[in-house]
Amino acid sequence: DAGVIQSPRHEVTEMGQEVTLRCKPISGHDYLFWYRQTMMRGLELLIYFNNNVPIDDSGMPEDRFSAKMPNASFSTLKIQPSEPRDSAVYFCASSLAGQGDGYTFGSGTRLTVV
Amino acid sequence: AQSVTQLGSHVSVSEGALVLLRCNYSSSVPPYLFWYVQYPNQGLQLLLKYTSAATLVKGINGFEAEFKKSETSFHLTKPSAHMSDAAEYFCAVGHGGATNKLIFGTGTLLAVQP
Numbered sequence: 001d002a003g004v005i006q007s008p009r010h011e012v013t014e015m016g017q018e019v020t021l022r023c024k025p026i027s028g029h030d031y032l033f034w035y036r037q038t039m040m041r042g043l044e045l046l047i048y049f050n051n052n053v054p055i056d057d058s059g060m061p062e063d064r065f066s067a068k069m070p071n072a073s074f075s076t077l078k079i080q081p082s083e084p085r086d087s088a089v090y091f092c093a094s095s096l097a098g099q100g101d102g103y104t105f106g107s108g109t110r111l112t113v114v
Numbered sequence: 115a116q117s118v119t120q121l122g123s124h125v126s127v128s129e130g131a132l133v134l135l136r137c138n139y140s141s142s143v144p145p146y147l148f149w150y151v152q153y154p155n156q157g158l159q160l161l162l163k164y165t166s167a168a169t170l171v172k173g174i175n176g177f178e179a180e181f182k183k184s185e186t187s188f189h190l191t192k193p194s195a196h197m198s199d200a201a202e203y204f205c206a207v208g209h210g211g212a213t214n215k216l217i218f219g220t221g222t223l224l225a226v227q228p
Contacts, residue, residue, distance in 0.1 A: 004157075031214045042220050043204065050214070091157055097214050100146045100165035102206070105157035 004106035006092050012112045018080040021109045024073055025094030033103060034067055034077050035091040043091075049075065050097070082113045116141045118207045120219035128227050133177075133192040135222045137205030140186065147188040148206040148216065149179055158204060164188060175199070200226045 005024040013019050025032050033048040047057040052069045060067070064083070069075040079086055089110050093103035121136040139145055146165045150158040162173025169181040175198075179190045190203060202223045208216040 043218050045215075048215065056215075093158075095214055100163065100208075102146075102148045102150075102160050102163055102208075103158075103216060105150075105159070107157045110155075 004092055004094050004104050006090075006106035006109050008109060009107065010110045010112075012114065013082055015083055015113055016081040017113075018078065019082045019086075019111060019113075021077040021090050021092075021111070023075045023077070023092030023106060025075070025092070026104055027073065029094035029096050029104075030072075031095045031097060032069060032075050033093040033095075034075070035093065036088045037091060037108070038088045046077070079111075082111075084113045087111055087113050116145065116207050116217050118205050118217055118219040120203075120205050120222050122222055123220065124223050124225070126225040126227060127195045129197055130194050133190070133195045133199065133224065135190040135203050135205075135224065137179075137188045137190065137219060138186055139188060139205075139207045141207055146208045147179075147181060148208070149173065149177070149188075149190050150204040150206065150218075151175075152202045152204065152221075154201070161190070161203070195224075195226045197226050197228065200224055 007022045030051050034046040036044045046059045047067045049069045067077045089108045091105050091108045093105045095103045117140045119138045148163045149161040151161045152158045162171045164171050164181045172178045177192045179188050202221045204221045205219040206216040
């Protein structure tokens with residue numbers, strides 16, 4: 001398996017623009033997680049899905065952020081409108097329920113909002 | 115509720131010296147415990163895991179960790195540091211239950227001096 005695949009690796013956008021980050025989890029994994037990492041706040045869980053259904057979105061910072069998982073092999077995290085304070089590295093991770101295998105992380109998307 | 119505390123946000127060792135990164139956890143159920151490593155500009159990579167089998171767990175790159183229930187600890191060690199070990203290390207706790215949710219520590223940045 002190719003692992004968790006995120007795209008793009010880098011994104012630079014202007015304030016106010018819409019940004020869409022993409023994630024393809026490992027085939028067969030039934031949990032998907034979106035994290036944000038910054039120097040100031042560390043690793044933050046934004047939202048996670050089980051079998052394509054959002055389970056906990058309490059970490060989503062505000063209504064400008066939304067996430068979807070239309071099928072088992074694809075998820076998006078959208079920011080609209082983007083702001084400079086959204087600049088961070090966004091990670092997607094997937095896992096298999098109850099197996100104690102932990103998460104497999106993607107390589108992340110480095111977002112810069114100017 | 116579960117939580118994890120990593121003592122020391124920055125640790126510096128000399129090449130060849132012992133590496134000791136501390137992690138204490140809190141869990142009301144038997145925990146699963148993980149150490150992840152993050153190299154610069156990369157995602158988090160699983161280093162090792164404890165899932166109620168042997169209390170001394172060996173991982174990749176010569177690292178190991180010992181689960182001590184009486185001390186609620188899961189410290190990460192390596193007998194001899196290498197320059198390539200310089201990275202950020204995250205401890206995480208979960209229980210593989212219905213939520214499959216891991217709680218991550220705030221990370222410890224390991225510097226290795228020549």
